[in-house]
Amino acid sequence: MKKYIFTLIALSMVFTATARKPKNTRTTEAAAREIAAADSLRLVASRQAALIDSLQNLVAVAEQRDETAESETAAPDPVVDPEQAAADSVAALRLRLRPTKIESIFDTNGLTVLDTLATENDAVQVILYSNNSWKYVLNREVAKDSTIFEKYWDTTTLFPYKEVDMSEMPKSVVIDLVDSLTSYHCPYQGSVHPRGKYGPRRRRQHQGVDLPLKTGDPVYATFCGRVRISQYNRGGYGNLVIIRHDNGLETYYGHLSERLVEPDQWVEAGQIIGLGGSTGRSTGPHLHFETRYYGQSFDPERLIDFKNGTLSRETFLLKKSFFSIYSNAGQDFEDEIANEEQDKKEAAEKAAMKYYKIRSGDTLGGIARRYGTTVTNICRLNGIKSTTVLRIGRSLRVR
Template sequence: MVLSLAPGRVLAQQRKAPQTKAKSGDARKRKDFFRIKSPSIRYVRPDTTVLIETEELPDDNSDASKSIFFNPAKKLSIVSEDTTTLNEGGQQIVEMAEQVLIDSSWIQVAGYYSIWDTHNINPYRVDGRRLRDTLSLQLTDPQRKRFAKMPLNSTPITSDFGFRGYRWHYGDDLDLETGDSVKAAFDGVVRISKWDGSGYGNYLLVRHYNGIETLYGHLQKALVTPGTFVKAGQLIGYGGSTGRSTGSHLHFEVRYEGNPIDPEKMYDFPDYKLWKDNFQITSALFSYYSQALRAKAAARSHTSKPSAARRVVTHRIRSGDTLSEIAEKYGVSVGQLKRLNGSTSTLRPGRTLRIK
């Protein structure tokens, strides 16, 4: 299967007429979406050839920080929900089904339940490091007219997926000017549209047919709401520098069941295309997380902690004060005052004298 993006050169995306958006209440679109589920190059600005850091580490209480922790696997309760309420917010357990077409009839071959959460980036409780099997995701499906597009018209990377001090940067920063168009990478449904002032700023998260989710951070403005069906290449927002950001850029993440993946393993950003039309998910993709945990633990162990506490009492010297008068006032000896203050015999007004 060949993606319609020519290798070795940058393809300029054409502006398309606005496409009709199908909300989750649209039975035809929703049924089609929820029925289907598929079980490092460093690039810099060509004009400067200088890597530009534009992303700051998020605060610990931000969505960006909370989204990176993998929780132990936990079996979900089986609850059937009406999927017409997906755009109303909150977390739900949504019934999913895999079907095949046999003799003009759709036959269900598998049934399962998946979380639909419009508030939390990583609600899945899945630790990618524990995957035992290799999962092959078909990123594009030309027969169904599902293609891949780049999120921006040009994609120079200003900061890579990887370490920032003792913390990890879970996406790639792509350079843009405030107001530039940001587009959906694949067909799918918007799961989150939210403000994260201490991290991502205005951001969107889209769940795609192929099992991948993509996140678009620091937007000046988001144009779609949760439950909106979007096509690859559809305008979903305008780039900016909102949230914890030091300059205009798009923070772009790729995730599988909440687990961040290095976008450069999927995208050839300089050549403006996918590396392949399919992508394999293995536990090795998430091995970096153990390294990140060790680094965080090491940083905490080097942080100075108090081993004792004490209360210090001082007296501000006034004209005419004597050591004996000060000692009597505070109920201490003159000898103690001298030990604490270097055996001083001259009291200079305005200075402080340690009492205890």
């Protein structure tokens, strides 16, 4: 192909040189010669154009031949084995589902946004803050909200999923908790109260977890999403915020002393959406936190290590068996008072506990008479028998 191009360049130079010959003095004969020369040049130009067209055709044919030869020598597309493809897909899913630790995104509350920069991906922007920090965020103008924020969307009703037939839901659903931007923030970092775990509690189902805090402590949006509920709930939640996320999950934040967001407002992961408190049916400051899918609750500790503040995995396999059988009924807060009474009772019992260190010559009967109790009661409190040999220096609980 290169030789054709060189030939074309050479011919162009020859014709150009011919066209630039100096003219003679203008006479009648010279004029005639000029007319003849002009006709000759027109003929040459016509021939040159034809030659160029011919060369271009030759080049096109040569390129076509080269492409054909390359396609003939190229290796054929590999035949995909359906079983192997399925195995690779399962392996990739297992890799995504493996446990990991995702730290909370840094806190940008109180920082001033200096600039917003575009990236090669129109759906992603870079936000620059006043402390010289930055982070990626989704451009909501490009990444339009899907039907997640349209279907069953209700900013006043707590449970808008009454028409959902959960029997049609598959046994498990794969849910991406974070995307490539890793937008996550622990709602509130701290140990879950021993009596505030998810599951049965005094014949009732506790639909979330309770995280002790101080009134006024900031509570953060766990993932990016849109606020569906921000209102005072008389059913026991008190000041409640519910956020629906892109993956279909909803997170509940109850007993807040103050709500800082409004319905339909878009919030970023790590944005302060309220302040901790003890509103509603609550006996002390704590955050009641729930995770739900189509209104069905499941244990938030399957997702979050609240003590360390980390997300436990990037992708979550939500099994139907994780749901509470009481999910549609909402949260029953009647046990809050029972919890407080139980805590007081246990505190009083602990304060009333008394121990005695065994000395030489002591007997169970003598110890029982000294503390106004019985041998049977001492044996019950210590898990021993009346025939047990007392060892000097051992402590016995006598009350």
